[in-house]
Amino acid sequence: MYKVSTAQMWVHDQDQALEFYTKKLGMEVRQDVTMPQMxxxxxxxxxxVSQPDISIVLMPIPGPPVMDADTAEQVETLMAKGxxxxxxxxxxxxxxxxxxLKSRGVEFTEEPEERPYGIDSxxxxxxxxxxxxTQVRDLG
Amino acid sequence: MQFVPPARHLLRxxxxxxxxxxxxxxxxxxxxxxxxxxxxxxxxxxxxxxxSPHAYLLTRRLERAAALLRGTDRSVADICLSVxxxxxxxxxxxxxxxxxxxxxxYRARFPPAADWAMVPTCVLRFYGRPGNSTFREDN
Numbered sequence: 001m002y003k004v005s006t007a008q009m010w011v012h013d014q015d016q017a018l019e020f021y022t023k024k025l026g027m028e029v030r031q032d033v034t035m036p037q038m039x040x041x042x043x044x045x046x047x048x049v050s051q052p053d054i055s056i057v058l059m060p061i062p063g064p065p066v067m068d069a070d071t072a073e074q075v076e077t078l079m080a081k082g083x084x085x086x087x088x089x090x091x092x093x094x095x096x097x098x099x100x101l102k103s104r105g106v107e108f109t110e111e112p113e114e115r116p117y118g119i120d121s122x123x124x125x126x127x128x129x130x131x132x133x134t135q136v137r138d139l140g
Numbered sequence: 141m142q143f144v145p146p147a148r149h150l151l152r153x154x155x156x157x158x159x160x161x162x163x164x165x166x167x168x169x170x171x172x173x174x175x176x177x178x179x180x181x182x183x184x185x186x187x188x189x190x191x192s193p194h195a196y197l198l199t200r201r202l203e204r205a206a207a208l209l210r211g212t213d214r215s216v217a218d219i220c221l222s223v224x225x226x227x228x229x230x231x232x233x234x235x236x237x238x239x240x241x242x243x244x245x246y247r248a249r250f251p252p253a254a255d256w257a258m259v260p261t262c263v264l265r266f267y268g269r270p271g272n273s274t275f276r277e278d279n
Contacts, residue, residue: 005258006258011273022160022162026159028204029205029207029208029211029212030211031211031212031253031257031258032208032211032212032214032253033180033212033213033253033254033256033257034213034266035257037268038264038267038268039267041263041267043254043257045257049158062266062267065266065269066266068146070193075141077234098259099277122249138165
């Protein structure tokens with residue numbers, strides 16, 4: 001059976017994203033390679049310390065000829081409006097995690113709140129991508 | 141006041157080393173996180189975790205540096221700074237003592253980072269395209 005290994009997120013600025021994902025969210029850099037033969041395309045992946053086999057690609061929005069200018073602008077706009085996707089994180093202690101991330105300057109859109117499935121909170125990355133941070137209720 | 145096992149304070153310092161190794165942290169910062177004097181902290185930390193806080197923090201940094209040497213094409217100097225160490229000279233010395241080879245030699249033992257990068261063929265195909273040169277082919 002297969003496993004989820006890597007998922008991709010668009011970011012509007014890789015350096016800014018890198019700073020956010022590592023210094024604020026505390027993820028690790030997994031791969032950071034610039035390829036001169038591909039117009040200096042930079043393959044940049046990060047992942048949570050606790051899950052060495054799962055990574056997120058921080059993918060720059062390409063310009064022409066890879067992506068036409070209109071589409072690139074649409075992707076950037078979707079992302080800035082918060083409609084480009086969500087990463088769902090879980091934790092054993094959402095309050096502690098929330099305090100820690102907030103102290104590092106992560107802007108929460110939703111503070112931890114009780115929900116039927118657990119305690120849920122939300123924040124965004126600098127590009128507008130949405131994150132959930134949830135302490136899932138033990139239903140067992 | 142609620143009782144907290146003393147080791148919990150030491151763990152706070154250890155967590156800080158693991159999480160913020162890339163900042164200019166030192167043993168004084170770790171002792172502060174544990175709320176103990178430096179001398180007392182170092183002794184207690186070693187008793188609880190089997191190595192000095194200095195060694196623990198340095199090992200964390202070197203372990204991350206090794207991962208970055210394998211997984212990225214960043215320069216040794218960049219990697220040194222990005223794991224919270226300031227001096228390239230002492231970084232090279234500590235790295236060599238720990239891994240038996242210099243950072244550059246360590247990197248050379250592995251395939252280039254670009255070989256590991258799982259860039260999907262669809263991305264390669266797109267980014268590998270030469271710029272527009274139409275030679276009237278689209279007429």
